[in-house]
Amino acid sequence: MHEQLWLTEKLNHLIGGPVSAMLNAIGIHPHDAHNPITDPVAMQLLVAALLLIFFIAVRARLSVDNPGKIQHVAEMIHEAMAGQSEEIIGHEYKRFVPYIVTIGLFILVSNLLGLIPGFLSPTQFPSVPLGFALATFVYYHFHGFRQQGFVHYMKHFAGPVPWLAPLMFPIEIISHSARVMSLTIRLYANMYAGEMVTLAFFSLVPVLLPVAFLGLHLGVSLLQAYIFVLLTMIYLSGAVAEEEH
DSSP, X not given: OOOOOHHHHHHHHHHHHHHHHHHHHTTOOOSSTTOXXXXXXXXXXXXXXXXXXXXXXXXXXXXXXXXXXXXXXXXXXXXXXXXXXXXXXXXXXXXXXXXXXXXXXXXXXXXXXXXXXXXXXXXXXXXXXXXHHHHHHHHHHHHHXXXXXXXXHHHTTSOSSGGGHHHHHHHHHHHHHHHHHHHHHXXXXXXXXXXXXXXXXXXXXXXXXXXHHHHHHHHHHHHHHHHHHHHHHHHHHHHHGGGGO
C-alpha cells in the first residue's frame, strides 16, 4: 500500500472519526477505522471543491454588459458542449447539457489533477471511472424510460420484428451492460498507463524528458474526457431517439 497523500492524511485527521462512525452506522466497515478516507475519495472531494468554487465565481461575476474572463471561459465550455449535444442528441438536447457539462468537467479536472505534484488523478483508480460509468448508465436509461414509457422503451431492446425478440433482447441487454465496462476500462486504463509512464520517466530522467510525457498526459486527459462525454451523448441519443420521430 502506498503512503497516503498529504491531503488524504489531513482529511482523515480532521474528519476521519465522524466518517468512520457514519460508515459503520450504514453497515459499511472501513479497513482502517482511523483512516476511512482513501486517496481517490480525497482527490474527488478536492475536484468537487474546485468545481464548486469555479461555478460560484462564475455566478458571482455574471454580467451582460461587462463579462469577465472567467465568464468567457464558462460560456465557451457551455457553448462547446451544447453545440455538440445538439448535433448528436437533437432538438431536446438542452435538458441534458447540465449533466454532460458537469460530468465532463469533473472527469477532465480529475484527469489533470495528476499533473500537480503531491496529487493523483482519481481516474487512475478503477472504482472512480466505474462510478462515472454507472452514473451515465442509470442517467440515459432513466430518460429513456421517462420519455418513452416502460413498455415502449423495452421494445427498443426487442429488435425490429417480433420474431427476433427472443434473440435480440438478451443481446441488447448484454450490449448495454457492456457499456459500463467499456467506459470504465477505457478511462481507467489510459489514465493509469499515463500516470505510470510519467512517474517512471521522472524517476529515471528527472529533467527535460519528462516534460514531453507531461504534455502527453495532458493530451490523454483531454482526449479521454472528450471521449467519455461523446459516448454519453451517443447513449442519450439512442435512448430518446424514438420520441424525435
